[in-house]
Amino acid sequence: MRILYIDIDSLRPDHLGCYGYHRNTSPNIDRIADGARRFTNYYASDAPCLPSRTALFTGRLGVHTGVVNHGGAAADIRSPGSEREDGNRGEYQSWMTALRQAGHHIALVSPFPQRHAAWHVLDGFDEWHDTGGNGTERAEVVYPYAEEWLEDNADDEDWYLHVNFWDPHTDYDTPEEFGNPFEDEPAPAWPDEETIQEQRESYGPHSAQDLHHDYMTGGEIPELPRTPDEITSREDYKQWIDGYDVGIRYMDEYIGKLLDLLESKGVRDETLIIVSADHGENQGELNVYGDHQLADDKTCRVPLIVDGPGVEPGVDDGLYYNVDLAPTITELVGGDVPTGWDGRSFADSLTEGADDAGREFLVLSQGTWTCQRAVRWDDWLLIQTYHDGWREIDPLLLVDLDADPHETTNLADEHPEVVERGLSLLQRWHSDRMLENATGDAGGLPESREGLVDPLLQVVNEGLPYYQRGFREDYAERLRETGREAHAKSVEQADGVQYHTDDLQPPVR
Structure with missing residues (x-):
């Protein structure tokens, strides 16, 4: 089977x-989706970038691989101990190794391994083409690598090409000559003016008043013509969201070129095309703009569109992890699914339209900007925060995603029975995963030196989420300069979850 995986950074569905x-924004992605199978509740198990792609390529959850962060002890994959083989072809083999063993030639077009020192992601690839921009390169840089590879290989049988686009990721620097296709179109109705003004009184990395990373680090704010310095009004928000949407549209044109190339080679209908992302992107939800800092719906939910031979068109609303894709595609190509994967195949959904392949619930993690776990079931999302990452967020946040897709209202006090249900699911999940770490079932590693340590606990014990480390004084100064003295004190005292009250109670772990 020919497989083209289009991996788009920071794309919310x-x-x-x-x-x-x-x-x-997406005429060519929509062209793929027309006649494809589209998944509406497909989530990165572990966010953001490094944990998510580690989960995808290993078929294993972060609680088992140990990767839930971008730096520190929880950024490197754990060794299986004495069970480590001279080549990773056993029960913990990578997804690409499984495809390779099924007879596929595997190629990657991406700077990602270099960007995050994610060398384990390369396990199983026959070829790696680094596009050289460390994740800042635009689609016009990425496309020629994929074009050349397809020109040379598209006619062959049994290949997998993974192409990584970055344009929806900040800094929204689509070439100015591309213009703004949405200049005369209204922005999404939310956030409204009242929400923006409330957010400006609050704080946090990439919040309305602290929009760019440099506000936290004390660096110079970059000159970016497509983005405002702050979100002060609906007009600023329109400029900001136009930048995001234009990036999607610009990249989409190059996806169209990939489709045209496959058609010119006569293999478009014989190619399985997968469109997905490493994580989504908050665009004002919980006062995060243009980043992926939470274990919430907008950071963790990603698109999944699968089109190609044998795929049953339609929509699947079931709950799936990204780790479920590895066994699904491996099964489709006739490969063997390793026993050490956490993923569960949903091949029956792809080929037969089965509507019962989803999971009962999902648990999502964030260990880079905050320390959180969330449980997603029915229409509910319950987020438990272990470190707030210098933002105003309740230790327990319950959201009805159907009624409140932008996560504006915490229903925890109104629905204690739902909170109890969510905490029960979270505890059940955690107990099961740690038992697997002890016994070696599913993705567990009992012989790993840190196998019985929850990697998210490692992050909490390191003191601060990764991207806040070393910037406490700089950010506190920024808050004081902008009249947010109480928040500056909160940042200076922060050592875990803060209960944000007028008298600034000490932090509670």
Whole structure:
């Protein structure tokens, strides 16, 4: 089977036409989705970038691989101990190794291994083409690598090409000559003016008043023509979200070129095309703009569109992890699914339209900007925060995603029975995963030196989420300069979850 995986950084599904967006951001992705199978509740198990792609390529959850962070002890994959083989072809083999053993030639077009020192991601690839920009390169840089590879290999049988685009990731630096296709189109209705003004009184990395990373680090704010310095109004928000949407549209044109190339080679209908992302992107939700800092719906939910031979068209609303894709595609190509994977195949959904392949619930983690776990079931999302990452967020946040997709209202006090249910699911999940770490079932590693340590606990014990380390004084100064003295004191005292009250109670772990 020929497989083209289009991996788009920071792409939230509700900014694609095929997922109902009112702007025409994605005509070529929509072209793939027309006649494809589209998944509406597909989540990165562990966010953001390094944990997510580690989970995808290993078929294993972060609680088992140990990777839930971008730095520190929880950023490197754990060794299986004495069970480590001279080549990773056993029960913990990578997804790419499984495809390779099934007879596929495997190629990667991406700077990602270099960007995050994610060398384990390369396990199983026959070829790696580093596009050289460390994740800042635009689609016009990425595309020629994929074009050349397909020109040379598209006619061959049994290949897998993974192409990584970055344009929806900040800094939203689409070439100015591309213009703004959405200049005369309204922005999404939320956030409204009242929400923006409330957010400006609050704080946090990438919040309305501290929009760019440099506000936290004390660096110079970059000159970016497509983005405002702060979100002060709906006008600023429109400029900001236009930048995001234009990046999607610009990249989408190069996806169209990939489709045209496959068609010119006569293999488009014989190629399984997968469109997905490493994580989504908050665009104002919980006062995060243009980043992926939480274990919430907007950071963790990603698009999944699968089109190609044998795929049953339609929509699947079931709950899936990204780790479930590895066994699914491995099964489709006739490969063997290793016993050490956490993923569960949903091949029956792809080939037969089965509607019962989803999971009962999902548990999502964030260990880079905050320390959180969330449980997603029915229409509910319950987020438990272990370190707030210098932002105003309740230790327990309950959201009805159907009624409140932008996560504006905490229903925890109104629905204690739902909170109890969510905490019960979270505890059950954690107990099961740690038992697997002890016994070696599923993705567990009992012989690993740290096998019985929860990697998210490692992050909490290191003191601060990774991207806040070393910047406490700089950010506190920024808050004081902008009249937010109480928040400056909170940052200076922060050592875990803060209960944000007027008298600044000491932090509670």
